[in-house]
Amino acid sequence: MHVLILGAGAGGGVPQWNSNSEACRRARAGERAQLTQSGLAVSADGRQWVLLNASPDLRQQIAASPALHPVQHRRHSPIVSVVLTNGDVDHVAGLLTMREGHSFSIYATEAILETLQGDRIFGVLDRSRVGFNPIEPGVAFDPAAPTSAPSGLRIEAFEVPGKVALYLEEAGAVSASDRAGVTVGLRVSSAGEEAGSICYVPGCAAIDDHVLRAVTGCQVLLFDGTLWRDDEMIRQDVGTKSGRRMGHVSMSGPDGAIARLAGIDAGRKVFVHINNTNPVLLPDSPERAEAEKAGWEIGYDGMEIRV
Numbered sequence: 099m100h101v102l103i104l105g106a107g108a109g110g111g112v113p114q115w116n117s118n119s120e121a122c123r124r125a126r127a128g129e130r131a132q133l134t135q136s137g138l139a140v141s142a143d144g145r146q147w148v149l150l151n152a153s154p155d156l157r158q159q160i161a162a163s164p165a166l167h168p169v170q171h172r173r174h175s176p177i178v179s180v181v182l183t184n185g186d187v188d189h190v191a192g193l194l195t196m197r198e199g200h201s202f203s204i205y206a207t208e209a210i211l212e213t214l215q216g217d218r219i220f221g222v223l224d225r226s227r228v229g230f231n232p233i234e235p236g237v238a239f240d241p242a243a244p245t246s247a248p249s250g251l252r253i254e255a256f257e258v259p260g261k262v263a264l265y266l267e268e269a270g271a272v273s274a275s276d277r278a279g280v281t282v283g284l285r286v287s288s289a290g291e292e293a294g295s296i297c298y299v300p301g302c303a304a305i306d307d308h309v310l311r312a313v314t315g316c317q318v319l320l321f322d323g324t325l326w327r328d329d330e331m332i333r334q335d336v337g338t339k340s341g342r343r344m345g346h347v348s349m350s351g352p353d354g355a356i357a358r359l360a361g362i363d364a365g366r367k368v369f370v371h372i373n374n375t376n377p378v379l380l381p382d383s384p385e386r387a388e389a390e391k392a393g394w395e396i397g398y399d400g401m402e403i404r405v
């Protein structure tokens with residue numbers, strides 16, 4: 099199976115248009131690579147590709163990835179489908195880039211499909227060409243295009259603690275431990291092989307036993323690396339919300355990803371969906387050294403993984 103990180107950044111990317119964080123400054127100065135917003139591409143055969151999330155930077159990500167370029171006819175794309183892990187802007191806005199008459203399938207939970215189908219701007223996706231397919235956590239599916247051959251991939255979603263997308267939040271209390279299908283992780287494997295699987299979890303509010311069980315035994319875990327610490331945005335004076343309130347567990351701390359996932363059986367562990375405030379983006383930071391010492395890789399745009 100081929101795995102390509104299209105965008106390792108969280109919402110806003112690096113540099114984010116209105117952020118002057120250290121990582122953004124360095125990216126503008128050409129001292130570190132830029133990060134586009136969150137998404138992967140996976141393929142069983144290197145010919146048919148499935149997107150895991152569709153970020154607002156999708157056009158640029160496709161342009162930067164030769165495997166995703168058209169190769170047949172005048173109108174063609176190797177992208178057969180898009181599987182969504184939640185309804186956040188950084189995961190769905192790229193669907194609007196895919197409005198040029200290409201036939202593909204969208205797979206998402208009922209709750210996320212309802213959001214898309216209830217929003218008139220996504221009506222731009224021609225329903226006679228674009229399939230909207232509900233997925234059930236725990237029920238494996240082949241993320242094929244509406245009319246073509248199987249993709250050769252097998253995907254199973256699992257619910258993780260999360261919250262509704264920012265634009266759906268009502269005034270008042272917001273639970274970041276919602277399990278009503280608003281946030282899922284994905285386990286992806288190549289259908290015909292015993293080669294193994296990846297788990298992709300770009301948003302996760304807390305690592306409970308259900309999450310631990312769901313990600314155990316994968317060859318590569320690509321996990322929510324939004325923040326280093328829960329009060330990071332507040333301390334950097336760029337926001338008022340904690341990571342937990344935003345639906346993201348931090349890397350550090352006793353309940354953080356590094357500690358909670360330390361003992362799990364996974365071949366490689368890679369952080370993705372990394373926010374521009376996160377000090378692991380600075381190669382000379384102690385936080386970067388700590389994450390790497392704990393066995394984590396820091397994802398980057400264009401990172402290729404073979405499983």
Ligand code: MLT
Pocket residue numbers: 108109186187188263264265301344345
């Ligand atoms: C998130 O990951 O929390 C969201 O992408 C935030 C947003 O919608 O900007």
Ligand code: MN
Pocket residue numbers: 108109136186188189371
């Ligand atoms: Mn996000």
